[in-house]
Amino acid sequence: MATNHLDPEKWVDRYADYLFNYTIVRVNDREVANDIVSETFLAGLTAIKNFKGEASERTWLVSILKRKIVDHYRRINSNKGKAEVKIEYQAEGTEGEWLEERVADLSDKTAEDTMENRELGIAILECLEQLNEKQATIFKMKTIEGIDTETICNEFNITPSNLWVIIHRARTALAECLQKNWF
């Protein structure tokens, strides 16, 4: 059942933000995330003939991306003396403190929180795919990048009230899409 097909020319517009966000929450470095996403697109291009059309385009690209992220971790770990944990007890000004006191404070941000926020981010970006491209772009600029109304209006040649209508539609659609799992 080869129902899905690939359209590499649209990849950047459609999936760059999704893949980038997916990566940056895992590697915590903008430059590294950029490199990984770029590698993913290139690997995708070379692997086009292997695409069987069973998965959606995005799912397929994400599966490549995951491998690239793992590769990245392998690379940095081999540079790093095999993930050795070094703790110097006699650091300046901390003499006499117990090791237990140096463990990261997890009280305000637990691992589950981080995981949940990752999933939430992904869910939001998936929901945004349901909007048309212009709506999604404007919504992202306004909400995620925090660009002011005037700048966006000039760029897209729309009036502020056009902009607010677009924002309204986007927010309503998004709330509806997230309703089931997140409200």
Next chain:
Amino acid sequence: MKSRSILRMDCSEAAEMCNKAEYKEAGFLEKLKLKFHLFACKKCKKYKQRNSRLSTLLQKASLHTCTNQEKENFRKQMEENSKKDT
């Protein structure tokens, strides 16, 4: 009578004000009008709650997007790569 017309607002206006308020772009009078409207209109009140919840979620997710420059770079690299192959 006059004060009433100043404070009056219909639902679509109220929705717009709700959104502006979420982006901190509603003025004082607008917020006041909205408050009055929400006091009287259950439907809009519900909308407002949902909308605020959405803002909380968006903030919690702390999303990242690529800049146009970064996207341009992706395109360029893909183009160069496909030239190399042919």
